[in-house]
Structures are given as structure tokens and as C-alpha cells.
Amino acid sequence: MHNPVTVEVTRGNLVESRHRGMAVVVDGSGKVLFSAGDVETGVFPRSACKAMQALPLVESGAADAYGFGNRELALSCASHSGEDAHVDLAAAMLAKAGKDVEALECGAHWSSLSQPTLIHQARTLDKPSALHNNCSGKHSGFVCACAHTGIETKGYVEYDHPLQQEIRATMESLTGSAIGYDNCGVDGCSIPNYAVPLKNLAHGFAKMVTGQGLETARATASRRLIDACMAEPFYVAGTGRTCTKLMDIAPGRIFAKTGAEGVFVAALPEQGIAMAVKCEDGTTRAAEAMISALLARYVEKGSAEQSALSSMANRPMKNWNGIHVGDIRVTPF
Amino acid sequence: MHNPVTVEVTRGNLVESRHRGMAVVVDGSGKVLFSAGDVETGVFPRSACKAMQALPLVESGAADAYGFGNRELALSCASHSGEDAHVDLAAAMLAKAGKDVEALECGAHWSSLSQPTLIHQARTLDKPSALHNNCSGKHSGFVCACAHTGIETKGYVEYDHPLQQEIRATMESLTGSAIGYDNCGVDGCSIPNYAVPLKNLAHGFAKMVTGQGLETARATASRRLIDACMAEPFYVAGTGRTCTKLMDIAPGRIFAKTGAEGVFVAALPEQGIAMAVKCEDGTTRAAEAMISALLARYVEKGSAEQSALSSMANRPMKNWNGIHVGDIRVTPF
Numbered sequence: 001m002h003n004p005v006t007v008e009v010t011r012g013n014l015v016e017s018r019h020r021g022m023a024v025v026v027d028g029s030g031k032v033l034f035s036a037g038d039v040e041t042g043v044f045p046r047s048a049c050k051a052m053q054a055l056p057l058v059e060s061g062a063a064d065a066y067g068f069g070n071r072e073l074a075l076s077c078a079s080h081s082g083e084d085a086h087v088d089l090a091a092a093m094l095a096k097a098g099k100d101v102e103a104l105e106c107g108a109h110w111s112s113l114s115q116p117t118l119i120h121q122a123r124t125l126d127k128p129s130a131l132h133n134n135c136s137g138k139h140s141g142f143v144c145a146c147a148h149t150g151i152e153t154k155g156y157v158e159y160d161h162p163l164q165q166e167i168r169a170t171m172e173s174l175t176g177s178a179i180g181y182d183n184c185g186v187d188g189c190s191i192p193n194y195a196v197p198l199k200n201l202a203h204g205f206a207k208m209v210t211g212q213g214l215e216t217a218r219a220t221a222s223r224r225l226i227d228a229c230m231a232e233p234f235y236v237a238g239t240g241r242t243c244t245k246l247m248d249i250a251p252g253r254i255f256a257k258t259g260a261e262g263v264f265v266a267a268l269p270e271q272g273i274a275m276a277v278k279c280e281d282g283t284t285r286a287a288e289a290m291i292s293a294l295l296a297r298y299v300e301k302g303s304a305e306q307s308a309l310s311s312m313a314n315r316p317m318k319n320w321n322g323i324h325v326g327d328i329r330v331t332p333f
Numbered sequence: 334m335h336n337p338v339t340v341e342v343t344r345g346n347l348v349e350s351r352h353r354g355m356a357v358v359v360d361g362s363g364k365v366l367f368s369a370g371d372v373e374t375g376v377f378p379r380s381a382c383k384a385m386q387a388l389p390l391v392e393s394g395a396a397d398a399y400g401f402g403n404r405e406l407a408l409s410c411a412s413h414s415g416e417d418a419h420v421d422l423a424a425a426m427l428a429k430a431g432k433d434v435e436a437l438e439c440g441a442h443w444s445s446l447s448q449p450t451l452i453h454q455a456r457t458l459d460k461p462s463a464l465h466n467n468c469s470g471k472h473s474g475f476v477c478a479c480a481h482t483g484i485e486t487k488g489y490v491e492y493d494h495p496l497q498q499e500i501r502a503t504m505e506s507l508t509g510s511a512i513g514y515d516n517c518g519v520d521g522c523s524i525p526n527y528a529v530p531l532k533n534l535a536h537g538f539a540k541m542v543t544g545q546g547l548e549t550a551r552a553t554a555s556r557r558l559i560d561a562c563m564a565e566p567f568y569v570a571g572t573g574r575t576c577t578k579l580m581d582i583a584p585g586r587i588f589a590k591t592g593a594e595g596v597f598v599a600a601l602p603e604q605g606i607a608m609a610v611k612c613e614d615g616t617t618r619a620a621e622a623m624i625s626a627l628l629a630r631y632v633e634k635g636s637a638e639q640s641a642l643s644s645m646a647n648r649p650m651k652n653w654n655g656i657h658v659g660d661i662r663v664t665p666f
Binding site (some may be wrong): 187 | 656
């Protein structure tokens with residue numbers, strides 16, 4: 001199946017590059033309200049599924065035991081830029097469980113998601129630690145979940161570790177898609193990630209925001225995580241980042257989360273729908289344009305929100321001198 | 334026309350992302366030895382055509398008048414990383430013509446092509462200047478060409494400036510493709526860039542390395558620029574960069590130059606052939622894999638060069654912990 005061209009990058013009067021992609025919008029019952037391209041073949045959600053992976057932190061009671069509020073829960077679902085506030089909060093989460101950076105198994109890296117942050121880090125650090133890893137909030141949540149429930153934290157990134165078994169069961173239940181060795185890949189931060197059809201990924205998020213088909217405890221934990229992200233968008237990504245900007249457009253009414261290799265999920269809880277996109281070639285700029293365009297279709301027509309979302313779906317590109325040289329624009333996919 | 338999938342990015346046992354692309358190999362007579370995808374529709378060569386844009390610097394006599402050797406000529410064709418040696422040499426070129434950074438119209442930016450260089454810049458600079466722009470060598474060459482021939486340097490980036498007129502005529506002659514307003518876009522560094530079919534772009538480079546169909550002066554100037562790049566690969570790109578690594582594989586026998594939005598050109602002067610690729614979606618990792626694979630097909634079978642090129646066409650991806658998580662690999666396109 002050929003996935004449609006969903007995003008064009010222009011220069012002068014010509015199209016310079018084209019991105020193909022897949023997109024789907026689903027409600028809590030699993031009804032597909034819209035789809036484009038192949039939404040039936042497994043794709044790795046990567047960091048787009050972090051809110052699902054954070055459920056054991058809440059469901060285990062660890063989040064309550066350690067007094068975590070919206071910021072900590074948002075950071076547990078984050079691919080953050082490694083700004084000081086992100087790093088400090090991850091360290092504080094670990095400290096609540098009597099742990100520190102040594103407990104993290106995600107690896108260390110300089111900020112790869114924000115150039116201003118990388119420049120700041122270069123000026124203030126000899127080298128980054130695992131706390132600067134964009135996944136350090138998620139991993140701190142993992143460590144806290146293990147510590148609270150008395151599970152050995154060492155090796156928490158391994159396929160057979162009890163925490164990863166629990167995450168696997170949670171994701172299988174939410175997405176309704178079988179997961180295991182066959183569709184497993186190792187993520188950038190070393191934990192298992194499972195390829196599921198885009199339609200199932202979106203349905204999982206639709207269940208999280210509506211509670212449909214979920215036991216009460218899971219429905220409550222799900223909304224708590226989604227609501228925390230919407231309440232603290234900075235802690236889900238960071239200054240100038242797309243997830244943060246999308247959620248800032250309509251506080252409390254848009255959930256959005258990016259994943260590597262061109263994945264993006266979003267939800268409009270008031271409307272009980274969720275959506276997921278994947279750029280076939282893995283490019284972030286295209287995924288950002290696609291999810292913005294898709295959100296724009298489902299918010300109120302003519303609203304300021306719709307206008308802001310459309311501006312993110314179709315935006316000018318400027319060169320080093322600030323000259324407008326072309327545009328990133330969505331097709332009517 | 335659907336361009337074929339040329340590069341796959343895997344994770345675990347699955348293909349996570351796919352890149353489509355176009356590729357062509359041409360000899361000095363213009364004979365197409367190989368092609369895949371649409372090589373007849375115009376694509377912006379972007380920085381891949383810098384060696385063509387540098388011809389006036391040599392043909393005007395400016396390069397000789399200012400005593401430029403291989404390093405200066407290589408830097409004139411470069412998309413450099415902004416390492417200190419690049420920046421210093423660009424400043425020295427301008428000084429030869431009695432000019433300085435104020436003469437550059439390319440705009441300033443932090444290194445966008447090398448994270449280690451960006452970190453070094455952040456630690457040693459308040460902010461970058463136009464000398465740090467990856468195109469500063471090309472622009473310094475432009476300024477020198479104008480200064481030597483007595484043309485007003487101010488406004489040298491404009492479409493109607495005599496230098497850009499000369500570059501336009503040079504590129505039209507080399508590529509055999511009409512260029513003008515209709516296929517013009519403004520490049521990142523503010524000069525005009527012209528979309529030409531990939532086949533014509535490759536033919537232009539085949540003419541440059543063989544001299545076929547060129548007047549003696551242009552043939553000599555062309556080989557001087559190509560030879561300078563092959564003699565000083567560091568000055569064409571920088572530490573760890575793909576252009577530099579490709580040319581280091583077979584010193585004096587491989588020319589390679591990247592361009593933004595997934596373009597790459599290369600030549601094997603001894604064999605009298607040149608090649609050009611474009612990744613449909615504009616992604617650099619795919620263009621790098623494609624040009625490496627194409628070069629590997631035309632060097633000696635079973636040689637160390639072929640092995641090194643194949644390793645760049647098909648390479649493992651490691652995560653933050655150094656774990657092998659997948660591969661970037663070319664299809665048999």
C-alpha cells in the first residue's frame with residue numbers, strides 16, 4: 001500500500017521535498033472516524049506511548065506515596081529538552097524514593113531536542129548525566145514504581161523485568177494488539193518498545209481519555225496522567241517544543257505527545273477522540289504538521305484554537321537572514 | 334511517478350521507517366549509466382552544486398591573484414561544520430581581498446552540522462558570526478571574485494548581481510538545463526539556487542571531472558576545484574562528516590558533496606563518471622546511504638574502498654547506551 005503524500009516542503013514556487021504518512025482518528029469505542037494510509041500494520045510508537053508506560057507509577061500507588069503532583073506526572077510522560085527545571089525535577093523524584101542518578105539505566109546524552117538548551121548545557125556542564133536524557137522523567141517514574149512496590153530496580157529496562165512485564169500487559173490491554181518478542185524493538189533509552197497498528201495506538205489513547213472499556217482504577221489513573229500533561233505542558237517537552245505549544249493552545253483540552261521517527265499522538269478529551277500519525281520516513285517536521293492539521297479539523301470551526309493549529313500545520317520557513325524561502329504545508333490528506 | 338524505496342531504517346526485526354529517492358549515474362558525454370526514480374524533474378541541488386558556484390573565483394583569476402591553494406578552494410566548495418580551522422581560513426581569504434566578516438551576506442548561525450563543534454562554539458563564543466555559517470567559505474570566495482574583478486561586492490547575493498548572473502550562466506552551461514526565475518529558490522545562505530533535473534546535475538559534474546564539452550579554461554578550473562576538494566576533504570565538511578569520510582576513503586579518487594534536503598553528488602574522476610541522488614523527503618541519512626551505495630557499485634569489486642563504502646551505506650544504529658537497536662540499510666534500488 002502506498003501511503004499518501006501528506007506534507008510538502010516548498011522553496012520558491014516549487015515543491016522541494018515530500019513526506020508520506022499515515023493518520024487515524026478513533027473514538028473510545030474504537031470506531032475509526034478518519035484514516036489515511038496504512039493504519040493496520042505495526043509501527044513503533046516510541047515515546048508517543050509514554051503516558052501508557054507511566055500507568056504503573058500511578059496504579060501502584062507510588063505516585064501518591066511520594067506525593068507526586070501534575071509536574072512529576074507530566075515529566076513521567078515526557079520527552080523533555082533537558083532544561084534545568086526538567087533535570088532538577090527528575091532528581092527530586094528519585095530522591096523521594098531514596099534513589100539518585102545512579103539508579104537510571106537510560107544512558108546520558110546532550111540535549112538533542114533543543115539547540116538553546118544544548119548551548120546552555122555546554123556552558124554549564126562538563127558532560128551530561130542520565131538526568132539530562134530526554135527520558136529521565138519516565139525512567140525516574142519507573143525507578144519510583146519499583147522502589148515503592150519493593151521490586152528490584154536494577155535491570156528495570158530489561159524485557160523480563162517485572163516492570164516491563166507489567167507495561168507489556170498494560171499496553172496490550174489498552175491497544176488490543178498482541179505484543180511480545182516478535183514486535184519488540186529496543187528504544188533509544190534501552191527499554192522495550194512494541195510495534196502496534198496506528199489504529200490500535202490511537203484507540204488506546206481514546207480509551208485513556210474516555211475511560212471506555214477500562215476498569216475504574218485504570219480509567220482514573222489514565223485521566224490523571226493525561227490531565228497532568230495538559231496542566232503542565234512545559235514538563236512534557238520544553239520551551240518552544242511542539243508538544244508544549246500544542247497543549248498551550250487550548251489548556252486542558254488538547255493532549256499531544258511526540259515520538260521518535262515521525263510519530264505523534266494527540267487527544268481531544270472533551271470530544272472523546274484520539275489520533276495518531278506516523279510519517280513514513282520518520283521525519284519530525286512532517287509528523288508535527290500532520291498532527292496539527294488533524295487537531296485543527298476537530299476543534300471548533302473558526303476558533304482561535306483552529307487558527308493556531310492551522311498555523312502550526314502550515315508554516316513559513318526562514319533562512320539564516322530571516323528571508324522567507326518556502327513553506328511546510330499539509331496536503332488535503 | 335512513484336520513486337522507489339531506497340533506504341530502510343530497521344528496529345528489532347521490523348522496518349521502522351522508509352525513504353524513497355532518485356539516483357542517477359552519468360558519464361562525461363551525458364550517457365545515463367544508471368537511474369532510479371524520477372531524474373527528469375527539477376530538484377534544488379542546494380549546496381551540492383557549490384563547486385559549480387565556485388568556478389568564477391578560479392576563472393576570474395582571483396584565486397591565483399590571492400594565492401589560494403587547495404585548502405582555500407576546498408573551503409569555497411564547502412558546507413563546513415564551523416570548526417575553528419574553517420572559520421579562520423574564511424577570515425584569511427577575505428583578508429587577502431582587503432575585506433572582513435562585514436562583507437559576508439550569508440547570515441550567522443551556530444554549527445548545525447556537528448554537535449561537538451556546536452558545544453565547542455558555545456564554550457568559546459558569545460554568539461556566532463557569518464564566518465561560522467557553513468557557507469562562509471563559498472561566500473568568502475564570492476567576495477574575493479568580486480573584489481578582484483572590481484565588481485561591487487555589496488548585494489552579491491541578489492539575483493541580478495553580476496556575480497549571480499555569471500553563476501547562472503555557468504550552471505546553465507554545465508547542466509544543459511535552462512535556469513531562471515521559474516526554477517529559482519532562495520537558499521539558506523540567501524543566494525539563488527536553481528532546480529535542475531538530477532540527470533543534468535550529475536552530467537554537469539561528469540563534465541567537470543572529464544572536461545568533456547568544456548572549453549580548456551573551464552575544464553582546467555573545474556578539475557582544479559574538484560582536485561582541491563579531494564586533496565583537502567576536511568575543508569569541504571569537517572571532522573566526522575560524511576563528505577570528508579567518503580573522500581578520505583580513496584584520496585584523490587572520490588569527490589563527494591552534500592546538499593540540504595537530501596541531495597548528494599559524487600564523482601569518480603578516474604572513471605569519468607558522476608552521480609547524484611535526492612531523497613524524496615529531504616532526509617540526510619538516506620542521501621548519505623544512497624550515495625555511499627552508488628559509489629560502492631562503481632569502485633573496484635572486493636576492494637577495501639568498496640568495503641568501506643558499503644559500511645557507510647549499511648550501518649548499525651546504537652542507542653544512548655551503545656546497544657545496537659537497528660540499522661540503516663539500502664535496498665537493491
